[in-house]
Amino acid sequence: MRSFVSAMQKREEVLLVDGYNIIGAWPELVKLKNMRLELARDRLLELLSDYQSYSGAKVIVVFDAFSVPGLGAEYRHQKLKVVYTRERETADECIERLVGEWTSVRRHIYVATSDLVEQNVVFGRGALRISARELKLKVDQSRNDIQAAIRQETVSKRNPVSAALDPVLQERLEQMRRGIHNSVSKDGQK
Known part of the structure; x- marks a missing residue:
């Protein structure tokens, strides 16, 4: 029984994020999107990169490039994996495909989207779902924890004696x- 429990604790966590869905759901990102979409994308990637470093989860952000000709693209933003879908592939279809590719007994797969249909589809394929609001709370909490740790370290460094x-x-x-x-x-x- 002990080996079963320890094996369960060592599961890798993978978070698939529907990028444009999250941008449309977080007020800070909506404001940036209204100025320039690139600003909102960059800010989302910055926030998720920090969250990935804090949480230890592997984060993959998917952006819909449905009407853009080509085979799609993947690149790294810091340690974050960013995926632009292929021509005629929606972000939802790409996320569903990735859930299938990443599914393993050694992984917990989470999908962050507020699209209820997509949440149900990925849940049916074995992934757990996180709404945009829940992800925002997790990201904000990680940022608060990081800031508290930095403040604590700064205070203790002032006079360590x-x-x-x-x-x-x-x-x-x-x-x-x-x-x-x-x-x-x-x-x-x-």
């Missing part, structure tokens, strides 16, 4: 720093 000092000694040193000359004995008594 103080954490190791006895509070009475810290107080005495602080008084000396401020020019307060109260005599304090070894046992902390005045």
